[in-house]
Amino acid sequence: MGDRVMGPYRQGQEVELPLWITTHFVQMGYAKFRDEDQLTLNTLSTTHYKETLPGSRQVPKLPRIFYFQLRRLLKELKSQEAKDRAKGRDLDKAVSLAQDIVNIRVKKIASLSASGEQTTELTSNLTAEELALYQNIRESVEKWKKDILGREATG
Numbered sequence: 001m002g003d004r005v006m007g008p009y010r011q012g013q014e015v016e017l018p019l020w021i022t023t024h025f026v027q028m029g030y031a032k033f034r035d036e037d038q039l040t041l042n043t044l045s046t047t048h049y050k051e052t053l054p055g056s057r058q059v060p061k062l063p064r065i066f067y068f069q070l071r072r073l074l075k076e077l078k079s080q081e082a083k084d085r086a087k088g089r090d091l092d093k094a095v096s097l098a099q100d101i102v103n104i105r106v107k108k109i110a111s112l113s114a115s116g117e118q119t120t121e122l123t124s125n126l127t128a129e130e131l132a133l134y135q136n137i138r139e140s141v142e143k144w145k146k147d148i149l150g151r152e153a154t155g
């Protein structure tokens with residue numbers, strides 16, 4: 001790349017790199033993501049099924065890079081749709097499943113955040129993005145309670 005030399009790597013060799021570098025290499029055609037790091041419409045459907053199980057207040061564990069994979073899948077499907085209009089159904093389905101998953105998880109995270117409970121058990125299944133959301137909501141709720149009650153809010 002430019003005046004820098006990467007390597008020595010052989011074609012087909014698996015290398016672990018920071019995500020931003022890997023993404024750049026994939027876009028340039030120098031690398032590809034491992035199959036197990038790819039989110040597919042089938043795995044998205046499975047995730048959706050787990051999220052929508054009746055009576056489940058638990059937040060199922062997602063891969064650490066789920067939201068990155070989701071954005072990549074949607075971008076890929078949008079690109080395929082531009083070339084082949086028939087792929088539009090796959091994109092529509094993926095967007096619908098993704099919206100449901102996000103909405104369900106946000107509701108669960110908001111409920112956990114507002115409850116005042118904070119245990120590693122509750123937050124261990126959250127991705128980094130979700131943990132940030134959880135902490136922001138929790139801080140906002142605590143501040144609001146303090147403003148309303150005029151003292152430190154507990155629980």
